Structure formats: C-alpha cells, structure tokens
Amino acid sequence: xxxxxxxxxxxxxxxxxxxxxxxxxxxxxxxxxxxxxxxxxxxxxxxxxxxxxxxxxxxxxxxxxxxxxxxxxxxxxxxxxxxxxxxxxxxxxxxxxxxxxxxxxxxxxxxxxxxxxxxxxxxxxxxxxxxxxxxxxxxxxxxxxxxxxxxxxxxxxxxxxxxxxxxxxxxxxxxxxxxxxxxxxxxxxxxxxxxxxxxxxxxxxxxxxxxxxxxxxxxxxxxxxxxxxxxxxxxxxxxxxxxxxxxxxxxxxxxxxxxxxxxxxxxxxxxxxxxxxxxxxxxxxxxxxxxxxxxxxxxxxxxxxxxxxxxxxxxxxxxxxxxxxxxxxxxxxx
Ligand code: HEC
Ligand code: HEC
Numbered sequence: 001x002x003x004x005x006x007x008x009x010x011x012x013x014x015x016x017x018x019x020x021x022x023x024x025x026x027x028x029x030x031x032x033x034x035x036x037x038x039x040x041x042x043x044x045x046x047x048x049x050x051x052x053x054x055x056x057x058x059x060x061x062x063x064x065x066x067x068x069x070x071x072x073x074x075x076x077x078x079x080x081x082x083x084x085x086x087x088x089x090x091x092x093x094x095x096x097x098x099x100x101x102x103x104x105x106x107x108x109x110x111x112x113x114x115x116x117x118x119x120x121x122x123x124x125x126x127x128x129x130x131x132x133x134x135x136x137x138x139x140x141x142x143x144x145x146x147x148x149x150x151x152x153x154x155x156x157x158x159x160x161x162x163x164x165x166x167x168x169x170x171x172x173x174x175x176x177x178x179x180x181x182x183x184x185x186x187x188x189x190x191x192x193x194x195x196x197x198x199x200x201x202x203x204x205x206x207x208x209x210x211x212x213x214x215x216x217x218x219x220x221x222x223x224x225x226x227x228x229x230x231x232x233x234x235x236x237x238x239x240x241x242x243x244x245x246x247x248x249x250x251x252x253x254x255x256x257x258x259x260x261x262x263x264x265x266x267x268x269x270x271x272x273x274x275x276x277x278x279x280x281x282x283x284x285x286x287x288x289x290x291x292x293x294x295x296x297x298x299x300x301x302x303x304x305x306x307x308x309x310x311x312x313x314x315x316x317x318x319x320x321x322x323x324x325x326x327x328x329x330x331x332x333x334x
Pocket of ligand 2 (some may be wrong): 232246
C-alpha cells in the first residue's frame with residue numbers, strides 16, 4: 001500500500017466510468033453514509049438486474065478471512081474487486097465485453113494519467129485492470145471503523161458514552177444465554193480476523209437458522225459447490241443500525257425482527273448451529289439489546305472525509321457518485 005495507491009483507488013471506487021454503461025460505481029452499492037451498504041434488501045446492478053444478495057458493509061473488510069456472504073474461496077480484495085466489475089450472473093457493473101471502452105474512458109481523464117503514474121512508478125503503461133484492482137483494494141484497506149460509543153466505553157475512562165440500557169444490552173450480547181458473541185466475535189464482530197503476520201484463522205461460516213425461501217432462492221441453489229445449505233459468512237455488526245434491511249437477502253427490516261428470529265431459534269435442520277437454539281427476552285431486554293447494537297455506530301466513520309467521494313469534493317455542485325469530468329461518448333464500432 002502507498003498513499004498514492006489509496007488516492008487512486010478512492011477515485012476509482014467512486015467512478016461510474018468503471019461500469020460497462022458508465023452508470024454505476026462501487027459506491028452505488030457501497031455508500032459511506034450507510035456504512036458502505038445500499039439500503040436495499042438485494043442490490044441492483046448497472047443493467048437493472050437484481051442481485052440475489054444484499055450489498056455488504058465494507059467496514060474493516062481488510063481483516064476479513066474470506067469475502068462475500070457465501071464463497072469461502074474469495075480471500076483477496078484484489079481478486080474480489082474483479083467480481084462486481086466483471087460478473088455476468090448477476091450483472092453488477094457489467095464491464096465484461098466493454099474492457100477497451102472502459103480503459104479508454106479512464107485514459108481520457110488527464111488526472112488519472114498523473115494518479116496512475118504516481119501509484120505505479122516504473123510501469124510504462126500503468127493504466128491496466130490489474131492496477132485498477134490493486135488500487136481499489138488499497139483504498140478498501142483504509143475503510144476502518146473502530147470509534148463507536150461502545151469503543152469509547154471500552155477503551156477510555158469515559159463511562160458516559162453508553163446509556164444504562166445499552167450497557168444492559170451489552171451484557172446480554174456477551175452472555176451465555178444469548179451467545180451472540182460466540183459467532184459475532186472479536187473487534188470486527190464478524191468472527192476470526194486476519195492480518196499480515198497474524199495467526200491463521202479459519203473463516204467464520206455458520207447456519208443461523210434462516211428459513212430457505214420458497215422460490216428456491218437458497219444459498220444452496222446458487223452456489224451448489226461452494227457452501228453447504230444455509231451456511232453464510234458471519235457478517236460484521238459494526239454500524240449495524242445503518243445497514244438494514246438485514247441478512248444476506250434483506251429479509252428482516254429491523255433489528256427487532258432480527259432479535260425475534262434468534263429468540264425463536266430459526267428453522268431446525270442438521271446444519272443449524274447449536275448456538276442458535278432460541279431464548280426468551282422481556283420487552284425491556286429486547287430494547288436493551290437493540291440499544292447495544294446501536295452503540296456500535298461510528299458517526300465519524302460515516303462522515304470521514306478521507307473515505308468520501310473525491311469527485312464531489314472537487315466540485316460540491318456535482319451530484320454524489322457522478323464524476324465532474326464528463327465521460328466521453330461511448331464509441332460504437334464502424
Ligand atoms: C450492484 C451493486 C454492487 C456494486 C456496483 C458493487 N458491489 Fe460489492 N457487493 C455487492 C453485493 C450484493 C455483495 C455481496 C456479494 C455476494 O455475497 O455474492 C458485495 C460484496 C462486496 C465485498 C465483500 C465484503 C465482505 O465483507 O465480504 C467487497 C469487498 C465488495 N463488495 C467490494 C466492491 C467493490 C470494490 C466494487 C467496485 C469495483 C463493488 N463492490 C461494487 C454489491 C455491489
Ligand atoms: C451461529 C452463529 C451466530 C450466532 C450465535 C448469532 N449470529 Fe447473527 N448472524 C450469523 C450469520 C451467519 C449471519 C448471516 C446470515 C445470512 O444472512 O445468511 C448473521 C446475521 C446477523 C445480523 C444481520 C447482519 C447483516 O448485515 O444483515 C444481525 C443484526 C445479527 N446476526 C445479530 C445477532 C445477534 C443479536 C445475535 C444474538 C442474539 C446473533 N446474531 C447470534 C451468525 C450468528
């Protein structure tokens with residue numbers, strides 16, 4: 001990583017020129033104010049296709065042992081970045097078949113000439129997809145969230161940051177009665193974390209007892225060879241109050257609905273984790289647990305200017321997500 005790669009990656013992350021029809025950037029589905037999710041149950045790609053799953057938060061994604069909800073084989077951010085760009089089923093950014101046009105659009109912007117040279121010195125023609133992926137991954141590694149009311153409570157002497165209710169909720173979350181923290185563990189609240197030089201960690205996949213959809217939109221049907229029925233990556237709970245609707249297909253509208261699901265214990269089947277067995281909570285306890293989850297919101301992160309749209313920063317009159325420099329017309333053959 002270098003500051004130049006991060007600066008370039010941030011431009012690219014927010015640039016719709018990277019999609020086939022120049023309408024969608026990474027930030028269309030990963031919006032900072034929503035902790036890098038999109039507020040939809042299921043994402044919608046650049047050609048209008050509905051993605052079977054919900055856009056995931058990118059908070060602390062650098063520490064994830066595996067990426068995406070269901071695929072245990074995606075382990076590097078460099079490799080993952082190619083997936084939304086090139087996917088055909090479903091189409092996200094729809095770059096496949098438009099590679100030359102997209103590179104031409106990028107080459108046309110003088111600022112990119114500078115930024116690519118600075119990020120990849122020594123390379124004679126630095127504007128390549130490999131470098132695009134590397135730069136985006138570098139930017140993603142700076143998407144770090146760790147300054148919520150909960151963190152201030154834990155790491156500072158200031159005990160006033162959490163309300164009594166959220167402190168009671170915290171005790172419930174970490175209790176042997178509810179067992180939430182057995183899966184949503186560690187500083188990412190997402191299970192095992194990995195970092196360079198750190199211990200090896202097995203990725204956290206679990207079946208938390210969600211009912212399969214009648215339409216067959218189950219994880220099994222979509223990725224038959226990749227995961228067993230019902231298994232999903234344990235997602236982060238940081239900034240969870242900002243990232244609804246919840247679960248891989250956005251089936252629950254509120255945190256209250258999520259807690260009701262765990263209280264019922266979900267669907268009983270062989271893969272369901274024994275940690276999801278159901279429990280009963282009073283109304284007050286449920287409110288307390290929601291208050292604790294809300295205390296994981298990191299307001300500075302959601303508004304951190306280093307993570308914001310740099311095109312808009314250049315020109316505040318420019319609408320969010322749209323670069324100021326107009327993309328050239330897409331040339332047709334002949
Ligand atoms: C059309 C909406 C959409 C666009 C555009 C999009 N994503 Fe995503 N992103 C998703 C969805 C949906 C998932 C979950 C995918 C899955 O589980 O199959 C996801 C997952 C991810 C993850 C995994 C996060 C984790 O915690 O495991 C990363 C990283 C990511 N996207 C980065 C990017 C980058 C970089 C771009 C731009 C090159 C991008 N995304 C563009 C919708 C989108
Ligand atoms: C057995 C491991 C396990 C336990 C125990 C567990 N979870 Fe989860 N949690 C998961 C998995 C896996 C998912 C994603 C499931 C999916 O969408 O397919 C998830 C999803 C969630 C989500 C939605 C996240 C999002 O981004 O949409 C919330 C909120 C949540 N859990 C809170 C809790 C709370 C609160 C408890 C305790 C009452 C709890 N979890 C206990 C594994 C677990």
